[in-house]
Amino acid sequence: MKQYVWTRAVTLCAVAALAGGVTTGVAAAADAPQAPVVTSTQYPDDDNWHEGVGSYGTFVIDSASDDVVSYRYSWLGGATQTLRAAEPGAPVSLRWMPEKRGVTYLQVQAVNAAGTFSSRITYYVKVSDGRTAITHWDPDSQSGATTGSGVTFGASGPSGTSVASAASFDGTDEAYANLDSTTDTAQTFSVDAWVRPDATGADATVVGQAGFSLGATAGSGWSFTLPTADGGTTRLTGGAPEKGEWAHLVGVYDGEVDTARLYVNGTLTGTATGVVAAGGTDALRIGDHWDGQLTDVNVWDRVFVPGEITDVATRKAQRLGYWDLESATDGQSPANAGGAPLTLAGDASIYAATDDCPWNPDCTPVTYPIVGSGDLLLDGDGDYATTPTALAPTDAGFSVTTKVRIDPDTATRDMTVLSQPGERTDLFTLRYLAASRTWQATVAHEDRADAPTTTVDARYDVGSSAGDEFLAVVYDERTDQLRLYVDDTYPSATASVTGADTWTPTGDLQIGRGTAGEYLTGEVDELHTYAGVLSQTQLAMLQAGGVDIT
Incomplete structure (x- = not known):
């Protein structure tokens, strides 16, 4: 080399x-x-x-x-x-x-x-890296803060981040934490926090002092407010607080160029130029009348730059289970990493086939498994597999990917590839619709029989090799989108889920059948489930045969 x-x-x-x-x-x-x-x-x-x-x-x-x-x-x-x-x-x-x-x-x-x-x-x-925050507060590092009786500790921080804990604020006059700070907000500064509202629609301060306020403004969304030297006020707004969902907020005042910026979940949502901040150096007021959870407050005496903001705001997907479906023993196919084994039911089996074609010119070629030396073979007559490792979303969403082989020319009925039941309905189903030759993903927003649902449909990829399809479904709470991917890392179909929620199911994840049956005739391989959202790059890794996203 x-x-x-x-x-x-x-x-x-x-x-x-x-x-x-x-x-x-x-x-x-x-x-x-x-x-x-x-x-x-x-x-x-x-x-x-x-x-x-x-x-x-x-x-x-x-x-x-x-x-x-x-x-x-x-x-x-x-x-x-x-x-x-x-x-x-x-x-x-x-x-x-x-x-x-x-x-x-x-x-x-x-x-x-x-x-x-x-x-x-x-x-x-x-x-080198930027200077660390000059002021920091979280439930595990309160830095001498004085806390009101409306604040309780012991909540968990946002999943998929390094923030372990959060505090709950009850929205009353006693919902606050006061903390000394040396920040001169007439000069360049940045402030951020993770927040999870339990109520929306009212003015609320996440963190503030005389020189600024970061929080929510009724009717406008998240906000970053700066009193200005001329006696006025600059207010940036963007994003929509959603009850029960974590959001990462950043306010930046760049005194060098007289510019203020607001970021919500890593996205720039507001910019104002020509801003000369009045400033102030008094104590920080954290969670003033805030109703919800709050954690990881930081104040810097510098610009918190976009790359840093993206890194902090990105919630990493957490693997729930991975099944490569290469083998089965006593009717169970083991999980490769995380999760319980898949139990095979009916005549379901692990299909494996080899031939001697590499050295025998007179051989009869066989059809190989989708990936590796085995996959799950289902005959459509009561075959399926289950695992108690449920597809359990976080408030960030969920992701699931698999590889499927069917013959669309002989598939004359609707079939279910995956389903995740709750007590009264399915949280999620991935189906093949024969009449339209499309894949369909559906998410129910409550665990009840008549729950509202969101559905996306995408055409079967007629150009896929041997009928093999890479399928991925991503429910993204940050962008409020349900996305379906078919043999690509660009979504084949997208639907809005603004204002809708997911929930934690109680049933076993089903492979090859739905609540109403619809047993799959075909093969399934390389099943991955994640709590959280997979990026385009991570989807590409799994599509290419990767066993994880790291």
Whole structure:
């Protein structure tokens, strides 16, 4: 295997060559100004790591030539821009904020009044992670907070995150936690929290002080409010609080560019420019009259950047079970990771077939299992399999994927691939509809016989190999969507589930039959179930034969 070692000098030469400029040390035009010098207190070019993401630094750019009128500069991957000197020969200052950790560089050329460029210099910066929050509160780390009697502890935090616990606030005058904070909200700051309302429709503060309020505004949704220096108020709103659902809220005030932003569940929902915050430095008020759960409050004296927000707001799917259906012993096919075994019923069996075609030209080829050396074979006459490992959603949703083989040319009746019963109805069913040659996923929003449902339909993929189909169903509470995937990692069909909920079923997960029978004639393989939402990348991993999403 060849190994490549990139040195700083080699990288510099390559970058300069690609940029079409002149590198330091190469002769410039006789009348060219001297190359600029860059200095920065916050981000010196000294081969050390410096804080960090979300924090501004100043770069002073100067040339010894007294006829320089401007400087052309660009950051790695960015467009070339120009800074003009206040007078010939004067230095210029550049303010810059890194949005990700790593090594980057600034390239600069001086330009004189005749329009002649100096040689290009490259200034390297090693950016570390951003500073940690200067104020933090959660039920396990209260940081000296004073808590009212309307706050109780012991609730669980949002699933799929690193936040283990939450506090419950009862919405009364005693539903608060007061916490000292050194944040000057007239300057750049960011604030975030995880919240789960038990009631909606009223004004409520998640966290605030004299200089800001992050919470909910009646009739408008989630909100980030800033009193301004001119005596006015800037309020950003976005997203819709839903009872019983966790949401991640972030308010950012960037005093460098006088801009405020609101993020809900990792998505930018509101921006205001020209905002000069009035600020304040008094104590934080957490959960003032909040009715619901609340946890993981943080305040930073810097910009919490989009990449960080996405990472924190993303709730990771948690595997419930995986069955590869390669074998069965005593009528049970084991779970490979998580979950109880699948119990085979009726004439259900694990189909395995081999031939000697690789070395025998006169062989009779067999039909191989969908994946690997075995799959679940069902004859449609009372065959099915079950497992007590139910498809149990979180408030983030659920995901299920499998591979199925049927013959649409001989399938003359509707058939059920998967169903998850509750006490009175099925939480979820995945079916094949013969008349229309479509796959159909249905979710019931309550466990009752006449519960409202949401359904999505997608055509059978006639181009699938040997009739094999990769099917995935994702119920996404964050985007309020039910998505059905057929042999692709882009949804084949989507339906809105805004305002609808899921519930925790009590029955065994069924493979190959539904509540009304509809036994499947075909084969099933590679069954994965998750609490939470699988991303497009994770679906692609499972479609390609991966055994997990990590």
